[in-house]
Amino acid sequence: MGKEIVEKILKQQKTDALLLTDAANMRFLSGFTGEGYVYLSNEKTWIVTDSRYTVAAKNTCPDSTVICWKAGDYFGPLVEAVREDDVKSLGIEDEKMTLSEYRKLREGLDKQNLTDVCLVDMKDQISVHRGVKQAWEIDLIREAESVGDRAFERLLPELRAGMTEKQVAARIEFYMKEEGAEGFSFDTIAASGLNSAMPHAVPTDKKLEQGDFLTMDFGCLYHGYCSDMTRTVVIGKASEKQRKVYDTVLLAQKTAMDQMRPGMTGRQIDALARDVIREAGYGEYFGHSLGHSVGLEIHERPVFSKNEKTVIQPGMVITVEPGIYIENFGGVRIEDVVVITENGCESLAHSPKELIEIL
DSSP states (O other), rough: HHHHHHHHHHHHHHHHHEEOHHHHHHHHOOOOOOOSSSESSSSSSEEOOOOTTTTHHHHHHHTTTTOOBBBTTTTTHHHHHHHTOOOOOOOOOTTOHHHHHHHHHHHHHTTOOOOOEEEEEETTTTHHHHHBBOOHHHHHHHHHHHHHHHHHHHGGOOOOOOOHHHHHHHHHHHHHHHOOOOOOOOOOOEEEEGGGGSSSSOSOOBBBOOEEEEEEEEOOEEEEEOOEEEEEESSSSSOOHHHHHEEEEEHHHHHHHOOOOTBBBHHHHHHHHHHHHHHOOGGGGOSSHHHHHSSSSSSSEEEEEETOOOBOOBBEEEEEEOOOEEETTTEEEEEEEEEEEESSSSEESSSSOOOEEEE
16 A cells, blocks of 8 residues: 555655655554654665664564664665665655754755755645545554543543542543553543633643533554544533533534535535534534544544535544533533545444433
8 A cells, every 4th residue: 555655646746756754654654663764766665763663663564674874874874765766856744844854854965966856845645645544544443442432431430529630531541551552642631610611621630529511532542543532421410501512512513423425525514513503502612623534643634624625535534523612611522533434424432422420
């Protein structure tokens, strides 16, 4: 798969070779998971790294040439490859490469009298190819979501007033690890009471209290692929207003998931959920986008947002996460990862979504 994509990008961008410095893109096109960079041409796949990763790279990428750079000569192997392949145009990841890396690369080429080598921005070419997942990628994300489901199921009986947000987050992460996670997609969110009105709240020492919303947003890594799920519960009995807010978010999510189809744009799908929330009188309290793609990174393209013009295709894996956040009251978010199918979408998460009261 990687070689075919490389050939397409080389042809589309009219470049002779590619330089990858982004960790996710390196893994996607070569399988390399360490630190360093990857050089790709029609003739070569060179993984350039240091002694910490050479053995692992040889084991996981047997079809690639693994090279250990010399101290003080980071881009030396790349310059050698460019010369050998008579490269005139080298594709670089303009959205990922730092200015310092760019300068070092340009200086390394110029010192070797390769001033005529043009550095070409690849823009979003690799992201486009990563947007539609292969069946095996979807299977890995499905298992990552399953890990989250099992962790949430184990957590629910332990939730109680008096626990702190930090304790809730720690338990979620512990259970995800026990259920097979190799790491976490992002920092776990556990936000209660007034803190739940902050979509990306950081867990604190605040204790859960009767009448609190508790929003938990968590995800794990499974063979490099991310999961993402959010559930909101109420500590004690829910008030009438809490129930109305919760039911509105749930209806917004259900509406979007029931009505989305391949061929629609991300903007149209975002509107499905946003219109439900607006018509219920909470439009000003839903500030973020409806969802983002998930894969080797937790935030990928395309997205469900008011400005997304990309047409959604089968095989894309995207979150559906409407929310309502009311300052000095609290907030609700419900999130599932879905895979776009030929006729709609399939949720990869299976944790309950009806309002749960922790009594």
